[in-house]
Amino acid sequence: MSRVGAALFAxxxxxxxxxxxxxKIISPIFFPSPGRTLGELYAQVTSGRLWQxxxxxxxxxxxxxxxxxxxxxxxxxxxxxSRAARDYLEPTLEFLRPLPASAIxxxxxLFLGLSNGMSTAVIAFGSLWPVLLGTVxxxxxxxxxxxxxxxxxxxxxxxxxxxxxxxxxxxxxxAGARISLAIALILAVVTEMQASLPGLGxxxxxxxxxxxxxxxxAGIVVLGLMGFAANQLLLLMETRMLRWRAAAV
Amino acid sequence: MKGALIPVLLLVAxxxxxxxxxxxxxxxxxxxxxxxxxxxxxxxxxxxxxxxxTFEAALSGFACAAIAGILCGAILGLSPRIERxxxxxxxxxRPIPSVALIPLALLLFGFGLTMEASVVAFACFWPIVLMxxxxxxxxxxxxxxxxxxxxxxxxSQMKKIILPAALGRITVGLRLALAISLVVAVTVExxxxxxxxxxxxxxxxxxxxxxxxxxxxLWLGVVGWLLNYVLRKIL
Numbered sequence: 001m002s003r004v005g006a007a008l009f010a011x012x013x014x015x016x017x018x019x020x021x022x023x024k025i026i027s028p029i030f031f032p033s034p035g036r037t038l039g040e041l042y043a044q045v046t047s048g049r050l051w052q053x054x055x056x057x058x059x060x061x062x063x064x065x066x067x068x069x070x071x072x073x074x075x076x077x078x079x080x081x082s083r084a085a086r087d088y089l090e091p092t093l094e095f096l097r098p099l100p101a102s103a104i105x106x107x108x109x110l111f112l113g114l115s116n117g118m119s120t121a122v123i124a125f126g127s128l129w130p131v132l133l134g135t136v137x138x139x140x141x142x143x144x145x146x147x148x149x150x151x152x153x154x155x156x157x158x159x160x161x162x163x164x165x166x167x168x169x170x171x172x173x174x175a176g177a178r179i180s181l182a183i184a185l186i187l188a189v190v191t192e193m194q195a196s197l198p199g200l201g202x203x204x205x206x207x208x209x210x211x212x213x214x215x216x217x218a219g220i221v222v223l224g225l226m227g228f229a230a231n232q233l234l235l236l237m238e239t240r241m242l243r244w245r246a247a248a249v
Numbered sequence: 250m251k252g253a254l255i256p257v258l259l260l261v262a263x264x265x266x267x268x269x270x271x272x273x274x275x276x277x278x279x280x281x282x283x284x285x286x287x288x289x290x291x292x293x294x295x296x297x298x299x300x301x302x303t304f305e306a307a308l309s310g311f312a313c314a315a316i317a318g319i320l321c322g323a324i325l326g327l328s329p330r331i332e333r334x335x336x337x338x339x340x341x342x343r344p345i346p347s348v349a350l351i352p353l354a355l356l357l358f359g360f361g362l363t364m365e366a367s368v369v370a371f372a373c374f375w376p377i378v379l380m381x382x383x384x385x386x387x388x389x390x391x392x393x394x395x396x397x398x399x400x401x402x403x404x405s406q407m408k409k410i411i412l413p414a415a416l417g418r419i420t421v422g423l424r425l426a427l428a429i430s431l432v433v434a435v436t437v438e439x440x441x442x443x444x445x446x447x448x449x450x451x452x453x454x455x456x457x458x459x460x461x462x463x464x465x466x467l468w469l470g471v472v473g474w475l476l477n478y479v480l481r482k483i484l
Contacts, residue, residue: 213356
Protein backbone atom coordinates (compact mmCIF):
# COMPACT_ATOMS: atom_id res chain seq x y z
CA MET A 1 0.00 0.00 0.00
CA SER A 2 2.69 2.44 1.04
CA ARG A 3 4.65 1.51 -2.10
CA VAL A 4 1.76 2.61 -4.26
CA GLY A 5 1.54 5.80 -2.22
CA ALA A 6 5.25 6.45 -2.63
CA ALA A 7 5.07 5.87 -6.39
CA LEU A 8 2.04 8.14 -6.65
CA PHE A 9 3.82 10.85 -4.67
CA ALA A 10 6.88 10.67 -6.94
CA UNK A 11 4.63 10.76 -10.02
CA UNK A 12 2.79 13.71 -8.49
CA UNK A 13 6.07 15.60 -8.10
CA UNK A 14 6.93 14.98 -11.74
CA UNK A 15 3.43 16.02 -12.78
CA UNK A 16 3.78 19.20 -10.73
CA UNK A 17 7.08 19.87 -12.51
CA UNK A 18 5.36 19.31 -15.88
CA UNK A 19 2.49 21.66 -14.96
CA UNK A 20 4.87 24.32 -13.66
CA UNK A 21 6.88 24.09 -16.88
CA UNK A 22 3.74 24.19 -19.04
CA UNK A 23 2.45 27.27 -17.24
CA LYS A 24 5.66 29.09 -18.34
CA ILE A 25 5.83 31.09 -15.09
CA ILE A 26 9.55 30.50 -15.41
CA SER A 27 10.79 30.78 -18.97
CA PRO A 28 11.26 27.34 -20.63
CA ILE A 29 14.77 28.50 -21.46
CA PHE A 30 15.61 28.03 -17.77
CA PHE A 31 13.05 25.44 -16.79
CA PRO A 32 12.35 22.66 -19.29
CA SER A 33 9.53 20.18 -18.70
CA PRO A 34 10.30 16.64 -17.48
CA GLY A 35 9.20 15.44 -20.92
CA ARG A 36 11.87 17.47 -22.70
CA THR A 37 14.46 16.49 -20.08
CA LEU A 38 13.77 12.77 -20.38
CA GLY A 39 13.55 13.10 -24.18
CA GLU A 40 17.04 14.62 -24.19
CA LEU A 41 18.29 11.84 -21.91
CA TYR A 42 16.73 9.22 -24.20
CA ALA A 43 18.34 10.82 -27.25
CA GLN A 44 21.71 10.81 -25.50
CA VAL A 45 21.38 7.13 -24.66
CA THR A 46 20.24 6.03 -28.12
CA SER A 47 22.79 8.12 -30.01
CA GLY A 48 25.54 6.99 -27.61
CA ARG A 49 26.53 10.56 -26.73
CA LEU A 50 26.11 9.78 -23.03
CA TRP A 51 28.71 7.03 -22.64
CA GLN A 52 31.92 8.95 -23.20
CA UNK A 53 31.41 11.68 -20.58
CA UNK A 54 29.80 9.17 -18.21
CA UNK A 55 32.81 6.89 -18.52
CA UNK A 56 35.26 9.77 -18.10
CA UNK A 57 33.63 10.99 -14.90
CA UNK A 58 33.28 7.46 -13.50
CA UNK A 59 36.95 6.69 -14.13
CA UNK A 60 38.03 10.01 -12.64
CA UNK A 61 35.98 9.33 -9.54
CA UNK A 62 37.33 5.77 -9.20
CA UNK A 63 41.01 6.70 -9.67
CA UNK A 64 40.86 9.27 -6.89
CA UNK A 65 38.77 7.06 -4.65
CA UNK A 66 41.02 4.01 -5.01
CA UNK A 67 44.08 6.12 -4.26
CA UNK A 68 42.35 7.69 -1.25
CA UNK A 69 41.17 4.32 0.05
CA UNK A 70 44.65 2.83 -0.25
CA UNK A 71 46.33 5.79 1.49
CA UNK A 72 43.55 6.03 4.07
CA UNK A 73 43.74 2.37 5.06
CA UNK A 74 47.56 2.30 5.23
CA UNK A 75 47.84 5.59 7.14
CA UNK A 76 44.82 4.78 9.28
CA UNK A 77 46.21 1.35 10.23
CA UNK A 78 49.52 2.95 11.21
CA UNK A 79 47.87 5.68 13.27
CA UNK A 80 45.23 3.43 14.79
CA UNK A 81 47.61 0.74 15.97
CA SER A 82 50.46 2.94 17.18
CA ARG A 83 50.27 5.33 20.11
CA ALA A 84 53.41 7.18 18.95
CA ALA A 85 52.11 7.76 15.41
CA ARG A 86 48.90 9.12 16.90
CA ASP A 87 50.78 11.59 19.13
CA TYR A 88 52.83 12.92 16.24
CA LEU A 89 50.29 12.96 13.42
CA GLU A 90 46.83 13.45 14.89
CA PRO A 91 47.02 17.24 15.54
CA THR A 92 48.24 17.89 11.97
CA LEU A 93 45.47 15.73 10.55
CA GLU A 94 42.92 17.45 12.79
CA PHE A 95 43.94 20.75 11.24
CA LEU A 96 43.84 19.46 7.66
CA ARG A 97 40.56 17.58 7.97
CA PRO A 98 38.06 20.48 8.13
CA LEU A 99 39.82 22.22 5.22
CA PRO A 100 37.38 22.28 2.29
CA ALA A 101 38.82 19.83 -0.24
CA SER A 102 38.02 22.17 -3.12
CA ALA A 103 40.22 24.82 -1.47
CA ILE A 104 43.31 22.88 -2.48
CA UNK A 105 42.30 23.07 -6.16
CA UNK A 106 44.29 26.31 -6.69
CA UNK A 107 47.36 24.68 -5.12
CA UNK A 108 46.90 21.54 -7.20
CA UNK A 109 46.54 23.61 -10.38
CA LEU A 110 49.73 25.48 -9.52
CA PHE A 111 51.70 22.23 -9.28
CA LEU A 112 49.97 19.96 -11.77
CA GLY A 113 48.29 22.35 -14.19
CA LEU A 114 44.77 21.83 -15.59
CA SER A 115 45.36 18.10 -15.93
CA ASN A 116 43.85 14.75 -15.02
CA GLY A 117 46.63 14.36 -12.45
CA MET A 118 45.42 17.53 -10.74
CA SER A 119 41.90 16.16 -10.65
CA THR A 120 43.02 12.81 -9.20
CA ALA A 121 45.14 14.54 -6.55
CA VAL A 122 42.26 16.77 -5.44
CA ILE A 123 39.80 13.86 -5.34
CA ALA A 124 42.25 11.70 -3.40
CA PHE A 125 42.91 14.47 -0.86
CA GLY A 126 39.24 15.21 -0.38
CA SER A 127 37.99 11.65 -0.10
CA LEU A 128 40.89 10.52 2.08
CA TRP A 129 39.40 11.64 5.40
CA PRO A 130 36.36 9.39 5.85
CA VAL A 131 38.39 6.24 5.07
CA LEU A 132 41.28 7.43 7.22
CA LEU A 133 39.12 8.30 10.22
CA GLY A 134 37.06 5.12 9.83
CA THR A 135 40.23 3.02 9.73
CA VAL A 136 41.75 4.77 12.75
CA UNK A 137 38.55 4.28 14.70
CA UNK A 138 38.28 0.65 13.62
CA UNK A 139 41.84 -0.18 14.62
CA UNK A 140 41.48 1.60 17.95
CA UNK A 141 38.43 -0.48 18.80
CA UNK A 142 40.17 -3.87 18.66
CA UNK A 143 39.42 -5.61 21.96
CA UNK A 144 42.46 -5.75 24.27
CA UNK A 145 41.66 -9.40 25.03
CA UNK A 146 42.22 -10.25 21.37
CA UNK A 147 45.62 -8.55 21.44
CA UNK A 148 46.54 -10.54 24.56
CA UNK A 149 45.31 -13.72 22.92
CA UNK A 150 47.43 -13.06 19.83
CA UNK A 151 50.45 -12.44 22.06
CA UNK A 152 49.98 -15.80 23.77
CA UNK A 153 49.52 -17.44 20.36
CA UNK A 154 52.80 -15.76 19.34
CA UNK A 155 51.31 -14.32 16.18
CA UNK A 156 53.61 -12.08 14.18
CA UNK A 157 52.78 -8.39 13.80
CA UNK A 158 51.62 -9.00 10.24
CA UNK A 159 49.37 -11.88 11.30
CA UNK A 160 47.81 -9.77 14.06
CA UNK A 161 47.11 -7.08 11.49
CA UNK A 162 45.61 -9.44 8.94
CA UNK A 163 43.75 -11.88 11.17
CA UNK A 164 42.54 -9.69 14.02
CA UNK A 165 42.85 -5.94 13.48
CA UNK A 166 41.70 -5.74 9.86
CA UNK A 167 38.53 -7.85 10.25
CA UNK A 168 37.60 -5.87 13.38
CA UNK A 169 38.12 -2.58 11.59
CA UNK A 170 36.43 -3.64 8.34
CA UNK A 171 32.91 -2.30 9.07
CA UNK A 172 34.31 1.14 9.95
CA UNK A 173 36.60 1.11 6.92
CA UNK A 174 33.77 0.23 4.55
CA ALA A 175 31.44 2.83 6.05
CA GLY A 176 34.19 5.42 5.53
CA ALA A 177 34.83 4.23 1.97
CA ARG A 178 31.16 4.73 1.11
CA ILE A 179 31.20 8.37 2.24
CA SER A 180 34.52 8.78 0.39
CA LEU A 181 32.99 7.64 -2.87
CA ALA A 182 30.21 10.23 -2.61
CA ILE A 183 32.84 12.93 -2.01
CA ALA A 184 34.92 11.59 -4.91
CA LEU A 185 31.96 12.05 -7.28
CA ILE A 186 31.41 15.61 -6.06
CA LEU A 187 35.08 16.50 -6.53
CA ALA A 188 35.22 14.81 -9.93
CA VAL A 189 32.40 17.13 -11.06
CA VAL A 190 34.02 20.17 -9.40
CA THR A 191 37.42 19.64 -11.01
CA GLU A 192 35.82 19.03 -14.40
CA MET A 193 33.97 22.33 -14.16
CA GLN A 194 36.91 24.30 -12.80
CA ALA A 195 39.60 22.90 -15.12
CA SER A 196 37.51 22.11 -18.24
CA LEU A 197 38.35 18.41 -18.13
CA PRO A 198 36.10 16.15 -20.23
CA GLY A 199 33.16 14.57 -18.38
CA LEU A 200 29.64 15.16 -17.12
CA GLY A 201 30.67 18.13 -14.95
CA UNK A 202 32.07 20.02 -17.92
CA UNK A 203 29.09 19.01 -20.06
CA UNK A 204 26.48 20.50 -17.73
CA UNK A 205 28.48 23.70 -17.40
CA UNK A 206 28.73 24.00 -21.20
CA UNK A 207 25.02 23.25 -21.50
CA UNK A 208 24.32 26.11 -19.09
CA UNK A 209 26.57 28.53 -20.99
CA UNK A 210 24.74 27.86 -24.23
CA UNK A 211 21.28 27.76 -22.57
CA UNK A 212 20.63 24.14 -23.58
CA UNK A 213 18.63 23.57 -20.42
CA UNK A 214 17.19 20.10 -21.22
CA UNK A 215 20.77 18.88 -21.55
CA UNK A 216 21.66 20.52 -18.23
CA UNK A 217 18.73 18.88 -16.42
CA ALA A 218 19.44 15.53 -18.05
CA GLY A 219 23.05 15.81 -16.83
CA ILE A 220 21.87 16.44 -13.28
CA VAL A 221 19.58 13.39 -13.48
CA VAL A 222 22.49 11.24 -14.67
CA LEU A 223 24.74 12.51 -11.86
CA GLY A 224 22.01 11.76 -9.33
CA LEU A 225 21.69 8.23 -10.71
CA MET A 226 25.47 7.82 -10.51
CA GLY A 227 25.51 8.90 -6.88
CA PHE A 228 22.68 6.50 -6.13
CA ALA A 229 24.29 3.58 -7.96
CA ALA A 230 27.68 4.14 -6.31
CA ASN A 231 26.11 4.14 -2.86
CA GLN A 232 24.04 1.01 -3.56
CA LEU A 233 27.06 -0.87 -4.95
CA LEU A 234 29.10 -0.20 -1.86
CA LEU A 235 26.19 -1.10 0.42
CA LEU A 236 25.98 -4.41 -1.43
CA MET A 237 29.72 -4.89 -1.01
CA GLU A 238 29.38 -4.13 2.71
CA THR A 239 26.71 -6.76 3.29
CA ARG A 240 28.70 -9.35 1.31
CA MET A 241 32.02 -8.69 3.02
CA LEU A 242 30.47 -8.53 6.47
CA ARG A 243 28.32 -11.62 6.09
CA TRP A 244 30.53 -13.62 8.45
CA ARG A 245 29.86 -10.98 11.08
CA ALA A 246 26.10 -11.36 11.00
CA ALA A 247 26.56 -15.12 11.28
CA ALA A 248 28.87 -14.72 14.28
CA VAL A 249 26.43 -12.46 16.14
CA MET B 250 53.90 19.09 22.15
CA LYS B 251 54.71 16.10 19.91
CA GLY B 252 51.85 17.10 17.66
CA ALA B 253 53.53 20.43 16.85
CA LEU B 254 56.79 18.76 15.83
CA ILE B 255 55.84 17.72 12.30
CA PRO B 256 54.21 21.03 11.24
CA VAL B 257 57.16 23.02 12.64
CA LEU B 258 59.71 20.76 10.90
CA LEU B 259 57.79 21.09 7.62
CA LEU B 260 57.67 24.88 7.92
CA VAL B 261 61.40 25.10 8.65
CA ALA B 262 62.24 22.78 5.74
CA UNK B 263 59.91 24.82 3.49
CA UNK B 264 61.56 28.13 4.44
CA UNK B 265 65.09 26.71 4.18
CA UNK B 266 64.35 24.91 0.92
CA UNK B 267 63.01 28.01 -0.79
CA UNK B 268 65.84 30.21 0.53
CA UNK B 269 68.38 27.69 -0.77
CA UNK B 270 66.61 27.68 -4.12
CA UNK B 271 65.68 23.99 -4.00
CA UNK B 272 61.96 24.73 -4.03
CA UNK B 273 60.87 26.94 -6.94
CA UNK B 274 59.56 30.24 -5.57
CA UNK B 275 56.70 30.69 -8.02
CA UNK B 276 54.87 27.56 -6.91
CA UNK B 277 56.09 27.09 -3.33
CA UNK B 278 56.47 30.72 -2.22
CA UNK B 279 57.95 30.66 1.29
CA UNK B 280 56.49 30.81 4.81
CA UNK B 281 57.90 34.27 5.63
CA UNK B 282 56.43 35.75 2.41
CA UNK B 283 53.13 34.04 3.15
CA UNK B 284 53.08 35.58 6.63
CA UNK B 285 53.72 39.02 5.09
CA UNK B 286 50.97 38.49 2.49
CA UNK B 287 48.60 37.41 5.24
CA UNK B 288 49.36 40.46 7.40
CA UNK B 289 48.87 42.73 4.38
CA UNK B 290 45.60 41.02 3.44
CA UNK B 291 44.27 41.42 6.97
CA UNK B 292 45.57 44.99 7.14
CA UNK B 293 43.87 46.25 3.96
CA UNK B 294 40.73 44.25 4.72
CA UNK B 295 40.66 42.13 1.53
CA UNK B 296 40.86 38.82 3.39
CA UNK B 297 38.24 39.90 5.92
CA UNK B 298 35.87 41.08 3.17
CA UNK B 299 36.28 37.81 1.27
CA UNK B 300 35.73 35.84 4.47
CA UNK B 301 32.56 37.80 5.18
CA UNK B 302 31.26 37.14 1.65
CA THR B 303 31.88 33.42 2.00
CA PHE B 304 30.22 33.29 5.41
CA GLU B 305 27.28 35.39 4.24
CA ALA B 306 26.47 32.83 1.54
CA ALA B 307 27.20 29.83 3.76
CA LEU B 308 25.07 31.10 6.64
CA SER B 309 22.11 32.30 4.58
CA GLY B 310 21.98 28.97 2.74
CA PHE B 311 22.32 27.14 6.02
CA ALA B 312 19.53 29.18 7.64
CA CYS B 313 17.07 28.40 4.81
CA ALA B 314 18.00 24.72 4.97
CA ALA B 315 17.64 24.67 8.76
CA ILE B 316 14.13 26.12 8.72
CA ALA B 317 12.89 23.93 5.86
CA GLY B 318 14.75 20.87 7.09
CA ILE B 319 13.53 20.99 10.68
CA LEU B 320 9.97 21.58 9.53
CA CYS B 321 9.99 18.72 6.99
CA GLY B 322 11.88 16.46 9.39
CA ALA B 323 9.37 17.08 12.17
CA ILE B 324 6.45 16.21 9.89
CA LEU B 325 8.18 13.07 8.58
CA GLY B 326 9.19 12.04 12.08
CA LEU B 327 5.71 12.49 13.53
CA SER B 328 3.86 10.61 10.81
CA PRO B 329 5.35 7.30 9.67
CA ARG B 330 2.62 7.16 7.03
CA ILE B 331 3.79 10.39 5.35
CA GLU B 332 7.37 9.20 5.74
CA ARG B 333 6.61 6.00 3.82
CA UNK B 334 5.03 7.98 0.99
CA UNK B 335 7.60 10.79 0.75
CA UNK B 336 10.69 8.84 1.82
CA UNK B 337 11.48 7.16 -1.54
CA UNK B 338 11.31 10.51 -3.36
CA UNK B 339 13.76 11.94 -0.81
CA UNK B 340 16.05 8.95 -1.31
CA UNK B 341 15.94 9.57 -5.06
CA UNK B 342 16.82 13.27 -4.78
CA ARG B 343 19.44 13.05 -2.02
CA PRO B 344 22.25 11.39 -4.02
CA ILE B 345 22.36 14.29 -6.52
CA PRO B 346 25.80 15.82 -5.91
CA SER B 347 25.17 19.39 -4.72
CA VAL B 348 27.80 20.74 -7.10
CA ALA B 349 25.80 19.42 -10.08
CA LEU B 350 23.33 22.19 -9.24
CA ILE B 351 25.91 24.96 -9.67
CA PRO B 352 25.18 25.43 -13.40
CA LEU B 353 21.44 25.24 -12.73
CA ALA B 354 21.65 27.83 -9.94
CA LEU B 355 23.71 30.04 -12.25
CA LEU B 356 21.10 29.67 -14.98
CA LEU B 357 18.27 30.61 -12.61
CA PHE B 358 19.86 33.31 -10.46
CA GLY B 359 22.98 34.56 -12.25
CA PHE B 360 26.24 35.24 -10.41
CA GLY B 361 26.07 36.39 -6.82
CA LEU B 362 24.89 35.63 -3.33
CA THR B 363 21.58 33.98 -4.23
CA MET B 364 22.97 31.28 -6.49
CA GLU B 365 25.70 30.39 -4.00
CA ALA B 366 23.30 30.31 -1.04
CA SER B 367 20.82 28.15 -2.97
CA VAL B 368 23.44 25.47 -3.68
CA VAL B 369 24.49 25.61 -0.02
CA ALA B 370 20.86 25.26 1.06
CA PHE B 371 20.36 22.17 -1.13
CA ALA B 372 23.47 20.53 0.32
CA CYS B 373 22.58 21.36 3.95
CA PHE B 374 18.93 20.37 3.68
CA TRP B 375 19.43 16.58 3.59
CA PRO B 376 21.44 15.99 6.76
CA ILE B 377 19.07 18.28 8.69
CA VAL B 378 15.94 16.49 7.40
CA LEU B 379 17.39 13.05 8.12
CA MET B 380 18.61 13.90 11.62
CA UNK B 381 15.39 15.71 12.53
CA UNK B 382 13.26 12.82 11.29
CA UNK B 383 15.31 10.36 13.33
CA UNK B 384 15.30 12.68 16.35
CA UNK B 385 11.54 13.22 16.35
CA UNK B 386 10.90 9.53 15.78
CA UNK B 387 13.19 8.70 18.70
CA UNK B 388 11.43 10.76 21.37
CA UNK B 389 9.44 9.13 24.14
CA UNK B 390 6.27 7.83 22.37
CA UNK B 391 3.99 9.02 25.16
CA UNK B 392 4.98 12.67 24.68
CA UNK B 393 3.00 13.19 21.43
CA UNK B 394 0.05 11.46 23.13
CA UNK B 395 0.27 13.92 26.00
CA UNK B 396 0.40 16.78 23.52
CA UNK B 397 -2.67 15.47 21.76
CA UNK B 398 -4.65 14.95 24.94
CA UNK B 399 -3.80 18.49 26.02
CA UNK B 400 -5.35 19.53 22.70
CA UNK B 401 -2.41 21.76 21.85
CA UNK B 402 -2.35 23.30 18.39
CA UNK B 403 0.25 21.92 15.95
CA UNK B 404 2.51 24.92 16.50
CA SER B 405 2.45 24.79 20.28
CA GLN B 406 2.86 21.00 20.16
CA MET B 407 6.01 21.63 18.17
CA LYS B 408 7.25 24.46 20.37
CA LYS B 409 6.45 23.03 23.75
CA ILE B 410 6.93 19.29 23.36
CA ILE B 411 8.37 17.87 20.14
CA LEU B 412 11.27 20.22 19.40
CA PRO B 413 12.61 20.46 22.99
CA ALA B 414 12.54 16.67 23.28
CA ALA B 415 14.34 16.15 19.97
CA LEU B 416 16.73 19.08 20.28
CA GLY B 417 19.84 17.06 21.16
CA ARG B 418 19.94 15.08 17.95
CA ILE B 419 18.70 17.95 15.79
CA THR B 420 21.74 19.98 16.85
CA VAL B 421 23.97 17.15 15.69
CA GLY B 422 22.42 17.47 12.24
CA LEU B 423 22.74 21.26 12.33
CA ARG B 424 26.42 21.04 13.28
CA LEU B 425 27.09 18.66 10.42
CA ALA B 426 25.20 20.92 8.01
CA LEU B 427 27.07 24.03 9.14
CA ALA B 428 30.41 22.38 8.40
CA ILE B 429 29.04 21.37 4.97
CA SER B 430 27.81 24.92 4.30
CA LEU B 431 31.31 26.39 4.49
CA VAL B 432 32.75 23.67 2.24
CA VAL B 433 30.04 24.08 -0.39
CA ALA B 434 30.25 27.89 -0.35
CA VAL B 435 34.00 27.79 -0.99
CA THR B 436 33.50 25.17 -3.70
CA VAL B 437 30.95 27.28 -5.57
CA GLU B 438 33.36 30.23 -5.41
CA UNK B 439 36.25 28.12 -6.66
CA UNK B 440 34.24 26.79 -9.59
CA UNK B 441 32.73 30.02 -10.84
CA UNK B 442 31.10 32.50 -8.45
CA UNK B 443 33.17 35.72 -8.40
CA UNK B 444 33.08 36.48 -4.68
CA UNK B 445 34.52 35.31 -1.38
CA UNK B 446 37.63 33.42 -0.30
CA UNK B 447 37.40 30.67 -2.92
CA UNK B 448 37.37 33.12 -5.80
CA UNK B 449 40.13 35.15 -4.20
CA UNK B 450 42.34 32.05 -4.00
CA UNK B 451 41.76 31.08 -7.61
CA UNK B 452 42.46 34.71 -8.59
CA UNK B 453 45.73 34.70 -6.64
CA UNK B 454 46.75 31.44 -8.30
CA UNK B 455 46.02 32.80 -11.77
CA UNK B 456 47.94 36.00 -10.99
CA UNK B 457 50.88 33.83 -9.87
CA UNK B 458 50.69 35.29 -6.37
CA UNK B 459 51.21 32.00 -4.59
CA UNK B 460 52.03 33.84 -1.34
CA UNK B 461 48.49 35.26 -1.21
CA UNK B 462 47.02 31.92 -2.25
CA UNK B 463 48.76 30.03 0.56
CA UNK B 464 47.95 32.77 3.07
CA UNK B 465 44.26 32.45 2.24
CA UNK B 466 44.39 28.66 2.24
CA LEU B 467 45.91 28.62 5.73
CA TRP B 468 43.43 31.24 6.87
CA LEU B 469 40.60 29.08 5.55
CA GLY B 470 42.02 26.15 7.49
CA VAL B 471 42.11 28.24 10.68
CA VAL B 472 38.58 29.55 10.11
CA GLY B 473 37.23 26.05 9.41
CA TRP B 474 38.97 24.66 12.45
CA LEU B 475 37.70 27.51 14.65
CA LEU B 476 34.16 27.01 13.37
CA ASN B 477 34.30 23.31 14.26
CA TYR B 478 35.81 24.10 17.66
CA VAL B 479 33.22 26.73 18.55
CA LEU B 480 30.38 24.49 17.36
CA ARG B 481 31.59 21.63 19.48
CA LYS B 482 31.71 23.95 22.52
CA ILE B 483 28.31 25.60 22.18
CA LEU B 484 26.14 22.91 20.58
